Amino acid sequence: MADRPRLSVTSVTVGSPDPRASARFWAQLLGHRITADDPPGPDEPAEGGWARVSPPAGVDGLTLAFEHERQWRPPVWPARPGEQLATQHVDVHVRDGDLDAAVAWAVACGARLAEHQPQDDVRVLFAPDGHPFCLFL
Structure with missing residues (x-):
């Protein structure tokens, strides 16, 4: 492949029923900081919106982003046929x-x-x- 562009993964975005609550959990668990906390839009429920958790300043690592998922169903683990x-x-x-x-x-x-x-x-x-x-x- 000629002249492949330089690419790097910087974050992973996860669907959540309450993105700001998810961001608070992950920030506390990992000792990271919430670097974005966008409120829900006019057509979203109160728990809508979007949030991002980043490593502390000066520390490399992926960010975790959480976006509202209206149709959220928690997954079943271990997986079972017919389940989320x-x-x-x-x-x-x-x-x-x-x-x-x-x-x-x-x-x-x-x-x-x-x-x-x-x-x-x-x-x-x-x-x-x-x-x-x-x-x-």
Whole structure:
């Protein structure tokens, strides 16, 4: 391929029933900051709008954006036929190696632990809006 343009991923946008609440959860969980918090438009419900969470100033990393999804249904995990699928999830590296402490922190922030856990070094949790995410060593 000739002269490929320079491209880089900077953010991931996730549908949410309440984007500003999702941003608050992820900002608290990760120690990041909310860098955009747009209110709902005139035709949106009160929990509509859009929000973005970014790493602290001077720290590289992806931003997470959340946009209102009117038809939101939380996914089922593990997947079951005929149920809403989790089309994406966020993987969070536990850098200090204390998975139990990371799970306790996530739960204190509002997450809940999934019943099914597929691996010893990974914990599957659900954000308050129902999106699954993984903490891993």
